[in-house]
Amino acid sequence: MEAMTDDTTFLNPFPGLRAFEEHEDILFFGREKQVDELLKKLRLVRFLSVIGSSGSGKSSLVKSGLIPALHAGFMSGAGSKWKICSFRPGNDPIGNMAASLVNNVLYDDIPGEEERALYTSITESTLRRSNFGLIDTYKQAHVEKGQNLLVLVDQFEELFRFSNYEKKAAEGRRDSVAFINLLIKAAEQREIPIYVVFTMRSDFLGECTEFRGLPEAINEGQYLVPRMTREERREAITGPVAVGGATMSPRLINQLLNDVGDNPDQLPILQHALMRTWENWQVKNGTSNDPDPLDTVNYEEIGTMARALSQHAEEAYAELTTDRQREICEIMFKGITDQGYNVTGIRRPRKLSEISKLANASHQEVIDIVEIFRKKGRGFLMPPSGIELTADSIIDISHESLMRVWERLIAWVDEENQSSQIYLRLCDAAHMYDIGKGSLLRDPELQLTWRWKEENQPNAVWAAGHNNQFEQAMAFLEKSKQQHEYELAEKERLQKQRLRRTRRIAAVISVIALAAVALAVYSLELKNLATRQSKIAEKKSKEAIAQRKIALAQQRNAELSKEQALLSREQALEQKGIAEGAKKKSEISEKNALVQKTLAEQQKAYAERQKLVAEMNAKLAKQQQGIAETQTGKAVANEKLALEQKQISTRLRDLAESRNQAYEAMMLLNDNKREESERQALAAYKLNADNNGPQQSNDIYSALHYNWVAGINNKNQFTVHKASVRNILALPQSGQMLSADESGWLYLLGENNGTLQAITSYNLSQDVRVIASVPGTQNVVAITAGGNAIVLQVAGNTIKEISRAAVEGIAKSALVANDKVLIVTGKGIGNYTINNGLLSLNKFTPGNNYTDVVSTSAGIYLGAGNNIQQFKALADVPGNPVATYNTRSKVLCVATDAANSYIAAGTYGGDLWIKRIKPDAKEASFNLHTSAINDIQFRPGNGGIQLATASSDQTVKLIDVASLMQSRSTADIITLRSHAKWVYELAYSNDGDFLYTASEDKKIIGWHATMAGIYNDLKKKK
Template sequence: MLTDVAITNPFPGLRAFEEQEDVLFFGREKQVDELLKKLRTVRFLAVIGSSGSGKSSLVKSGLIPALYSGFMSGAGSQWRICTFRPGSDPIGNMARALAEDGVLFHPQNTEEQLTLGAINESILRRSSQGLVEAYRQSNIDTKNNLLILVDQFEELFRFSKLEKDAKEVKRDSVAFINLLLRATEQRELPVYVVFTMRSDFLGDCTEFRGFPEAINEGQYLVPRMTREERRDAITGPVAVGGGLIASRLINQLLNDVGDNPDQLPILQHALMRTWDIWKKKGDPDAELDIDDYEEIGTMQHALSQHAEEAYAELTSDRQRKICEVMFKALTDKASDARGIRRPRKLGEICALANAPINEVIEVVDVFRQSGRAFLMPPASVKLEADTIIDISHESLMRVWDRLIAWVDEENESAQVYLRLCEAADLYETGKGGLWRDPELQVALKWKEAQAPNATWAGRYNDMFEKVMLFLDHSRSQYELEIKHKEEQQRKRLKKARTLATFISGIALIALFLSIYSFQQKNVATKQTKLAEAKTKEALEQEKIAREQKLIAEKNREQALSQKALAEKSKEEALKQKDIANDERTKALKSEQNALLQKSIAEQQRSYAQRNEQLAKEQQMIAEEQKKKAEQNEQLAVSEQKVSNRLKDLAEARNLAYQSVLLLNENKDKESIDAALKAYDLNNRQHGPEQNTDIYNALHFNWVNSIDNKNQSLFHKYAVKSVTGKAGSNIVFSADESGQIAMFMSDGEKLQLLHSINTRQDIRSLVMSTDGSKLAAFSAAGVMFVYSITPEQAIKEAQQVRFTGIPKTAGYHNGSFYLYTSEGLSRFSADGDKMVANGSIARKDINAMTVSGTGKILLAIGNKISMYSGWDALDQPIQTFTSAGTLVITMAMDPTEHYLAAGTYKGMVWIKDLKSSNSTYSNALHLSSVNDLEFGKTADGKVQLASASSDQTIKLIDVKDAVSANRLEDIVTLRGHNKWIYALHYAANGSLISASEDNKVITWKPATSDLYKSVSALSK
């Protein structure tokens, strides 16, 4: 076989060197010796290196031939090698590899090999000692060393993630690791384990208990080859193959490779192609030279150019489509952004491509024929339905431009499908709604372009049928809504025409009436002047009369006062006379009594002296008992106070509950009294200011008293955004029809000041700090900039285009900042105009907010990074990890004391930025948190409001939450009947919310403020 290699091509290309190709493997002699020493010591060897560093070749064509040659002292030369990859069935793959001829058995045919594989798998799954037991039951001579070689070990981490996503109780990935560890810990049987793994997956090893410790003992990090070693790797195979290579080509290759370790497969591929070009020329005495190397496109383009040549050999669109589906299936960037190979059975590829096996084999053979080896297995292996097809090396994923585009396209397609899975699951459980534009249109275009099937979807999630039903239902519902809106529009137009005709008639009648009114007005004016003169005279007479009356009343009051004073003096004199007589009688009696008491005192003095000593002793005892009694009394009083307080607090909540029941029975006065008593009792016992029961009792009474006028019904479509002018009670809201409204908030309701219609779906509103400019961002990619006039009117200034669907916007120091589905954009003032002033393409961002001092916060997954400004987005000044999963909204309070984040699963996270340990995290909502807003309530407390798709708003006392006192309740506001999109605190302390149900609602977030309003109702 080596002779054949020498005759054809001594370079393997992208694939790794195999065991029988050791005579072609050069440049790694030192590393082979180091591996032998390490393996002899630990029996568990982890060969770690970056992609393309030659890990597999080092083990297969370096270590294994050395073992067969007996170069590992104390182990001999009798070795059984079990080589496999984990794939999606690590234990099953190991069992089948152990059953291959020459490992533990010598099966006579395929059927016997399958049977042995099943037996092995049963033994391996029995316990963590399964690998040792399988060796023991094979009855081979214990002088035979067993080497378990696990190639591409990183595949196990992808499999482990799938297990965790499926919430498997017994995980094969954990059992597989334990089999390897237990086998190498024992010394009774000669079992060794070697595996190869990409270094960027080292962190994933910590997932398995005991695995990092074993790697630390047996890790071998593949070093970079020196320039001389790379020279040997180039010249050695050429010499074995019987060729010559020019020195200048050697130097050119060494320079092109540089110090980048992942260039080795590309180097091997370039040498293989160069050898083929040299061989075609038919001059064995000529050297491989620069012209041969440049003809194949050099290392920079050789691989991509070669792959394109193979792709060009596909003769039909059908074959090219099969090729695209196949390579998308063999690569994986959706489950791991680092990009890994994903081997698949040929039968699976046929199902994905909806093609018969013979058509797929034709395409596979194009990419695995001699001199290419883009796919495995080699061309010499016959393909069957269960044959594993794999890309020969990750380098192809990084270099072939067409495959790079396919991988990105597949990743985007997978992300759309996974989002649909999540939405369908939430809808099924009643925690989410159907999709609407623009998400719906994106999904429908995806379905039409990608034509997904159940086999493809099964790679990511098994909810394909549910997803398709969800998508169809969403489209049907959307079409019904459009039809309904069109019908409503026709009715409104018809009504408007009828109304216009009626108004015209009324106007004509009004004209005649106005003429008659003018005539009558002249007559009334004359009568009015006469009446005014008479009225003036009457008022003067009335004034004189009032003055005379006041003088008379004053004189009468003085007379009465003098009379009362005289009578009082007379009574006092008589009283003093009686007192003097009584005192004289008492004095005589006291004198007689004093003489008697003197005699008695003399007698008692002698008794007192005898009892004095006894009294002192009794006094000491009494004082001690008194102290104990006082202590017990204080304890009893304290316990009684606690008991009374808890009783009163419970009674307060009961009164609040009774208040709501009374209100439902239309007993308004009784309900108000009960609500006020509940608040007073709670306040008197120093209960929590923010209590859900008491808040609801007061809130429902307040809303009932104003006849639900806190709900603005101006908008006729879903309201997506609400904002306001800083330090004022001016509020702006915008809906999906493009209607932007300007209101004045009085703390209870909204008064419409002005409105304007953009006729585009407005997704976000943001206002400049000085209140002079309002920016509205539409789903169609248009930024509408408005100036707000001193007369409180909205005046359009200009329109600016941007790309992507807007998510969140912010403002600082003359610039608007926008986060869209495509990345970040900044718009700044240029004279009187706003112009685009920078953009950053970032699709990995899922939330953004801008602080009052210009800090920009970006969320990727559940990681939050804080940047000092737009020009410093490459270096965060602080990073945080929020609890839960994907962060979709953030907020920072105006003083930059607190940072809050909300996730798509309903988690709310609050961080005290002034304290490293003060953090609050809790799943407050049943669905996604759509908006967060900090505000100061009417009683001065810092409060966080969170709006969710579960149709509720939560009010959180921030200081209480982050300090972990948990004294205050988290109040739940219910009033919307669809998703709540946005929140805003007005300067008067009221909270404004916007929802899918077309409503903009005003709330009083402070319980004390509600109490004042309800108290006024009882007077």
């Protein structure tokens, strides 16, 4: 290329991402030694495998190095007459080889498309007939004598993905095995000059053992592409520049050599950066006769090797003007890439017609998007610009490096892999259900799968590339959804039934209260009766004492009479001798004395009986007095018990009434009677508080909250975000809030009594997954799905980027402690140091099972699979934990309260795990949600420990920790329902008065943290 008169322009000598083609050998530098080695190897063995890492230049080495050398006759003993059959295996390796053989390789004079299709069909049939099909095809074509045939299979690793698909389909004969046998048999024979060369990534070598004979053939003819030396890389940079008629400054050459280093997979990125640097230089120099040399200013303006490719791809993406175009673009790139066997990904070329079906788009709509990405100077897609696109055109990315560097595509590839995994699990579940060994899907699997269906809208064309049981799987999912909705309706019916039962219980409590009153009255009656009986007993006791005194007197009289009788008898005996004449009188006197004696004895016996009766009456009176005293005690106790029961029943009745009032408040609000509803809600709260009711009541909170929301016209909902809101963070330095969404927008928010106002915004143009504040500074670390940790300064009303560092994998959480930062991703844990806003990686520990990490006074707690691991210090993570706690399902989030009293975790199954932070404390687990708990936070400040959980079941729970741990009951938990999709994250305001929740529905919603807070707010407005 000569340079350059006034009416000429400089032609860009760099191909960008794509490989060098055969006609570009004049631009291919730095591989002369390797070309000579390939020629020697191919002359000795006719089956040559060119192996190298992705981006090492395998295809360019063969196409622009080996093939031109063959045409030049540099391989001794073979001559210079060569037919080149070059193709990629794709989804039809034998068919693609047949098409390539027919198209100007074995046949040069086929007149039309119909004849060409016929020849292709005949050739394919010959190839499929036996393992010698390629040899037979060559013979039947009557090729001119002395013509050599080189079969070049580029991107040989595509065959393994096709083979995997064949095994899943289980349809008998496998084309992948037959294809390899065709190549091996053709190379083994020496009758016909057929040579086989294929290029393959080195990370797929292990897959070759699946095919009999292939490892042996590779071992015999393997050529491992070596790394280019620094001088060879210098030639690859400066040689094309000289051919293009320009010069390059030494400092740019050195910077390029330093940037590419010894990493072989950087060569395509280097070529792309050179292409962009040339374009930048060309714009500035135009058609000048004395152009400046290419310099570092041109290189830096295109973003250097670190960002040039991603920026260039984003420029192309930005040219898509409608949401529909962006949707088709995403579907197209997901369709032509595959994460496959290795996370770096492999290409999956598809026909344009297939992409149209995948996206439910017309051919022209797809062509319009392909043209944007393959236009001259870009070349992200193949075929190159200038080749007309038809329905049968094969669309492919130009190089795998695009999948490694373009951040948006990285996220798409990951999403596509997750999507395919969900679909395959659905197919497995449907199959197990059909054969009677499985059940319908339930939450959280059902919700996850249904959300995937609604968002991705899969069709049979897409599904065919993974599992052809699409209709059965969708029917199974629909049936699972119907069953789930039925169960929800049944649950709602039971809830209404419980509400009616609660009202009946309140009525029964009222009856019990009346019975308690009656019991109190009866107790008073018993007390009065006991008092009367006590008085009667005292009276009878006095009568018994009086009767005893009378009996004693009568006894003394009887004894005196007896003594008188004895004296009279003695006197009578003395007078007997004196008064014999008065014998008759004496006898009469004696009889009288006997009568008196009998009478005295009778009186004595009567007196003794009276004494006994008196004693019995006294004893009976004493017994009556004891009974009366016992009855009095019982009456007093029954009166006290009745009073307590009356108080309890009154309290329970009032608490039940407070919930009825809350329910009525909601009914009034639904009837647009807001003032009456608000009065009823306030009365419900006061009645609950006056009766020492629970701090949390779901019914009362709901009545108060929705009246507050109605009063502020739903201003507690922040709806500025246009994509799913992933993060919400309270900034401790300023009292402001910071939110981030999946489109990369960050909003700095003013917080005022449960409402948010946007102060300023900042666009990172990358899906933000984690944000964390740096203690003691105004800095925030934002981590994107594209693998960047970006340090931002949030000062006053501005957001400014300070620095960024690479992160391996998609971030899940981050912990910032002093000058250390732990970043947990899907691929492991990165330990960083942050100094003056600059992040530097200390070490990276691989692992795909870690989720969330939190620091406490007792050490570091890390979620790892179904475990919570405790470490002494941050530097120990993720080594050997000092303690491990098990959960029922995978841990997704971990949190601690401000006083470091509790550690809590949320799980994939919707369980809350909680434990006091002390050695002898027991752990507890409660099933709170029907789907995964995505975030968990303790309320800051004093006033009782409260915990909030955010879930994929679209709800948020407020938990009184003391009540939950003491009663082991979830009755006092408040459920917040206003989000329409998954709730990703939540954050309390710095004073703890309000809670803010971020959701997939693109909203942030503000809530009062307590019922008392809403009550006071409503009372202020009265």
